[in-house]
Amino acid sequence: MTQPRAKFRAPSPVPLPAWRATALWAVVTLGLVVMMAQAWRAQVERGPFLRDQGALRYLRHFALPAQRGPILDRSGKALALSVPVQTLWVDPRLFDAQQARWAQIATALGISAATLAARVRGGGSQFAFLARQRAPERAAAVLALHVPGLYSLHEDRRYYPSGSIAAPLLGFTNVDGRGIEGLELAYNAWLQGKAGEETGLRDNLGHPLALLGAARPAQAGRTLTLSIDRNIQYVAYTALASAVQRFQARSGAAVLMNARTGEILAMVSYPSFNPNDRADYRPGLYNNRAVADTFEPGSVMKPFTIAAALDDGSIRPDTTFNVNTNCFRVAHYCIRDDVRHDILDLAQVLKYSSNIGAAKISLRTPPADLYQMLRSVGFGQVSGLGLPGETGGAVPGWQGWDVARRAAMAYGYGLSVTPLQLAAAYAAIANNGIYVQPTLLRRDSGTPLHSQRIMPAATAARLRDWLTGVTRRGGTGFLAAIPGYTVAGKTGTSIMANGKGGFRKHQVNTTFVGFAPAKDPQLVMAVVVREPTQGWRYGGVVAAPVFRVTMSAALHRMGVQPDTSAQTWTATTAEHLTADQERRWAEGAGDAAH
Known part of the structure; x- marks a missing residue:
């Protein structure tokens, strides 16, 4: 028989040591502490750094272009402003897949398919x-095609409402909106402003998805208000262009300024260019000829010769000169007048533009005194306008003047000047002997930037009186006369040097510089027409009518009242001179040009 099984009893559990539970809780607690420390470090200590690193993976900074400041004339009319435009660009990685539609896109852009392909291949x-x-x-018409890989950017384009009328003065900007010529270059830092920045999201291809806001707003460029009057600028330009075209001249320039404040109301050059059409950008047309072109001025220098001689006592206001000769020989040179005269006083030396009379005056004057006079009125140095390409011309040191140079300097040979310098120098005569620094910025105070007395008021007053004779009957500048106003001025016709010590007989520069009203001068203007080839090539015929037309409009525009003591006769215009009148004028009142 089987014996009964013994009853099984489970072994009694062995009790765990108490330290093991404590160790477990210690490990868990330490882990939590480490995790909390890491979280603290990540979120607090390194939080800004990690957030910035994360943002770099999905946030981008987009440039906010600053709008370029406008350029205004003295009345607030726009001469240059920026208008919104759009630039179309493509991502070649996506756009290449749309070649079947390139012909359609090219047609919408107004270019050939080959040009479009070249632009795509020429990029990055x-x-x-x-x-x-x-x-x-x-741009919207092209974007409406909804071509993958085709995008647009918002930009500004510079627009010039006056077109070619003020182009050499204003200059222009490049396609990126940076000034590269004229006032646009000279005041680029003032006009361009400061670009801003905004933050946005981009996809993995770098395309913008959303904008989150401006991180730094753009600062628009500042407004530049000029002393230029757009209406006067227009009249001066059209009058100058008409003269250059009528006399088939090489070029022309003119400057009209306020004789008391130095504010330039018009500065024109011809030929010009259209700054709104980049196809018309030819380097030969960029020059602002009023400040960049120099030339030997001719007889317009005679008033300063007389001023220097009067101031140092070399001559007296009533001194006369015998000019009754066909040849006044100085060294190896023969000085002539176009029209032979007898005894001339100082007023007549200017009225008839006598080279012989001017030479005799200069030979009585110490050369250092004449040199100092020429330098004090601005010749041989830049004006301070800060325009690109401005030149100071040349006045050689008096120590090197021989007797022939002394005589030639008296009637405008042996030195070079710019139209702006002529206008500023004559403004000193008009302004009671005080030279004022020219400026292209509007002067609300009515005072000049800088002024300096360069001749006694009595000398300036005599010159103003004598220069009125130039624009009266029998004077070389009678075509500059303006009905209702007294006009003072001087003509100049200088034969061009050939670079070999001689002259080009048939190539001349013609000039007229004057101011009005002569009794109380307000405005002064210099006109230069270079190398006319048709008609009577004298400053009184070519340049004086440009002065008359422009100055007349400027006097009315600026509200200058007519002078009750002015001559009442009306000058015959150059456009209506008959051949006989031209011949008699040239024989009886032509500029001395030799």
Whole structure:
């Protein structure tokens, strides 16, 4: 028989040591502490750094272009302003897949398919310009095609309402909105402003998805208000262009300024260019000829010769000169007048533009005194306008003047000047002997930037009186006369040097510089027409009518009242001179040009 099984009993559990539970809780607690420390470090200590690193993976900073400041005339009329445009660009990685639609896109852009392909291939692997600065409506027509990889940027384009009338003065900007010529270059830092920045999201291809706001707003460029009057600028330009075209001249320039404040109301050059059409950008037309072109001025220098001689006592106001000769020989040179006269006083030396009379005056004057007079009125140095390309001309040191140079300097040979310098120098005569620094910025105070007395008021007053004779009957500048106003001025016709010690007989520069009203001068103007080839090539015929037309309009524009003591006769205009009148004028009142 089987024996009963023994009853099984489980072994009694062995009790765990108490330290093991404590160790477990210690490990768990330490882990939590480490995790909390790491969380503290990540969120607090390194939080800003990690957030910035994360943002770099999905946030981008987009440039906010600053709008370029406008350029205004003295009345607030726009001479240059920025208008919104759009630039079309493509991502070649996506755009290449749409080649079947390239012909359609090219047609919408107004270019050939080959040109479009060249632009795409000429860009980078991720970016290529398709069309820069298009009108918004034209860009919208292209974007409406919804071509993958085709995008747009908002930009500004510079627009010049006056076109070619003020182009050499204003200059222009490049396609990126930076000034590269004229006032646009000279005041680029003032006009361009400061670009801003905004933050946004981009996808993995770098395309913008959303904008989160401006991190730094753009600061628009500042407004530049000029002393230029747009209406006077227009009249001066059209009058100058008409003269250059009528006499088939090489070029022309003119400057009209306020004799008391130095404010330049008009500064024109011809030929010019259209700054709104980049196809018309030819380097030969960029020059602001009023400050960049120099020339031997001729007889317009005679008033300063007389001023220097009067001031140092070399002559007296009533001194006369015998000019009754066909040849006044100085060294190896023969000085002549176009019209032979007898005894001339100082007023007549200016009225008839006598080279012989001016030479005799200069030979009585210490050369240092004449040199100092020429330098004090601004010749041989830049004006301070800060315009690109401005030149100071040349006045050689008096120590090197021989007797022939002393005589030639008296009637405008042996030195070079600019139209702006002539206007500023004559403004000193008009302004009672005080030279004022020219400026292109509007002067609300009515006072000049800088002024300096360069001749006694009595000398300036005599010159003003004598220069009125130039524009009266029988004077070389009678075509500059303005009905209702007394006009003072001087003509000049200088034969051009050939670079070999001689002159080009048939190539001349013609000039007229004057101011009005002569009794109380307000405005002064210099006109230079270079190398006229048709008609009577004298400053009184070519340049004086430009002065008359422009000065007349400027006097009315500026509200200058007519002078009750002015001559009442009306000068015959150059446009209506008959051949017989031209012949008699040239024989009886032509500029001395030799």
